[in-house]
Amino acid sequence: MQQRTRREFVRDGLSAVAMGWAAPGFLSELARAQTGHSRNLVVLYLGGGNDALSFLVPYTDPAYYERRPKLAIPADQIIDIGADSTGHPLGLHPELTGLKTIFDDGALALLQRTGYPDSSRSHFRGTDVFSTADPDRPQGRGWLGHYLDTLPGPVDPLTAWNTQQQLPRSFLANRVGVPSIPNLSTYAFSSPNSAFSLEEAEYSRMSAKRIVAHGATSARNTHVAFVNSTVQAAFDTLDRVGVVAAHVPTAEYPQTALGGALSAVGSAVASGAGTKLYWVQTGGYDTHARQDTLTGNYARLMRTLNGAVSAFYTDLKNQRLLEQTVVLVFSEFGRRVSENGSAGTDHGSGGLMFAFGGRVRGGIYGRAASLEQRSDNPDLEYGGRDVRFETDFRAVYARIIDHWLGADSSQILGADFRQAGVEFI
């Protein structure tokens, strides 16, 4: 019987690649060969619409205090990080002490006023736009899914790693499957006899592995063979995820879901899992009411974010792995300049993206918006309600694709979005 190396199945425009049979060791070699410098990109999505103005604060703009009497952070509580290119002094939310450390290391790039024309203020649509990089038709595969599809096959099953239970659209590819590994310890093969006898559980596991090893090469039709190959790939990822699970981090991560997810990513990077793309997300940013920037909801969000991100940064720095990692953080939109009647903010437009990593050129990019509510204020839109975007988010993506992933951003994004002013990597 001929050994099957690769098959593609096309189904309504979608296809999936079957892994050829190969021993786990070989696959890790393959992964390393594919990844070259074993660079990786961690995408962190803040779900709900992060209030950029509470994160990176224009604390000397009088309009900031006029338009947010309850939500504005007093200037003396801000963590000063200097000024942007137009001389606007800016500071970080007081909880972001860890980010300040990263900024001082020159490894944190803050990208102000990112967005796109006619910004959607819908969570679903906004997230889909950022996921597909296509504001006009935000359906189908994601921008990183598209990137995965351009990789030469056979693509290592752990090339991308999703820390959430559901696959995000950004990682949705036509031909490459992405494992969802929300929990390192439960990503395992279960046997009904595990609780009674480790020996019996092992018999189950060995049988299952042997059955699919046969089936991948000799199954009666290509579809059954494909499922066999998929399970084989699953077994292979299990072993490698098991290695990651056994790794001990060098920093103490907070006991939050975000902390756990970044801890897993840190362990995967340190274990040489060979993964190129990681997806992490955390939610709660849709602060319509009682935002309580300084002491309540938003402060808690910042504390959670800061704690997990600092631990991750420290963990990688300790192991000298910062050089090969870039973390890109985004949210589906920013929020209104003025606070609303419920001491919160409504969906807005231009927001903040940021990135950090050993190779990132730290600093403040873009120009802070003047928040003065004047009809002729070009920095605002929608009657002065929202911050107008200045840098298309696709320019940020293009920079990552061209200069970090080593691919062609025009091909991936469908057009040329390269521009000056986003040389953060």
Place this chain on the structure above:
Amino acid sequence: MAVLEPAVGHLLRRAGFGASEQEAGVWNELGVRAAIDKLVDYELTPNPVDTGIGGTARLGITSNGPFNPNDEIVDARQRWLFRMVYTARPLQEKMALFWHDHFATGYGKLTGQLGGEGATRALAQVPAEYIDRRQREGVGQVPRGQLELFRDLALGNYRDLLLAVAQDVAMVAWLDGDTNIRYFPQENFARELMELFSVGVDHFTEEDVYAGARVFTGWNLKRHDFARGNDQRSDFYWSPDRHDDGPKTFSFPIYRDGRRTIPARSAMDGFQDGIDLIEALAGHPETGAFLCRKLYAFFVNDTGPIDERVVQRLARTYYATGFNMREVVRELFQSREFQDPVNYWARYSWPVEYVVRIFKEVGCAGFSANQALSPLANMGQTLFEPPDVAGWSTGASWMSTATMLARMNFASALSENQRFALRTAALDHGLSSEAVLDYFLGRMTVPPLDVDSRQELLNYLNANEAYVGTRIQAWFKGAGLAHLIAASPEYQFV
């Protein structure tokens, strides 16, 4: 206990969710022809399935507080799973699943507009269970949830189904129909009506979408906000004063005589515009084939190319019977192609089908449907939450390392839970590895295994000592074998 005849098993896996050991004998007795009629003419079979919820020795339900499937989405999901396992009308429940995917409407977005309970009601409410509500709220009629609409019109007239869906609260909210008003037509519903529900993407123009949007202006919702906080309800509400009463012209004929323009009408008569457009779309020459292709992939084969001759034959029936889905589906099952063994096992099971089939074939007494919800999400399918309006990506797209692990581990959890019954079954059916393997393969209706796979399973049974049917061996191997079979690649197909 009987083993399903191959042709009967094929029919039941496609037209329903398989059969338990207890049910197999009954279906075998009927034979394929009579079984088709029993499945298709399901009204002749009484089906008080919901009254069985909570019964002993059945699939269980776990809820946060009292069981409330009309207001709590988690309970609604469990109720639907329960129905799929125990229904006396498998094809009705299967068609409801088909329509749910076809008219894909998602709970998450609806919660933003209707609240959590409102969204559940819009999707799953059974009107008859709302006597209290009617009295308390003083309303005459409680609208049926979208799932109940699909069950009522499962094999009905497709034009009637389209018209009902256009007035369904969940659909109207989902596709923003409630903001579709004169001077500000909202295109979402008109677009999906043409692109996803009738003619398909290449057979209409942007102008058609705009005209269609104008047709449905005024097809809105009326919200009733009651004093008790979250107890919000919306009903479909036709607003003549918000209807665009001008003429609407399309690129395809609307009326039998070929006219392509819906005439200007008085606002009061404007509802007829929608009826006319839906009638035209149901009868459009592309719609029959579009629908029948989906039916073919769902019922006959999704691992190979679609047989266009079958599709065209079924489409002819669709038009000849005036869009009668019952006759289309009956013809599909009676067709030579459907019954051809080459189409046995030629379809990837949907996660929900996988779970319900294991429930029926391995057993589920005392297992809670709630324990299947998270695994189903990991397999890629949460009921009432399709990824977007285009529905789920089916076929090979169900398969990934994570989704296969989810299926395999769910099979393990269920087998572990059912191990007492599985031990008894093993003890009753064999004092040798061959005998017990043959029994399980028959009960779990697996396609004929190749020699190597069969040998591996025998090796598993004989792993540390020859299997002779002792109690301790049956304790381990009964559950273990059920797991390995359900986790096998062959078992992922129906």
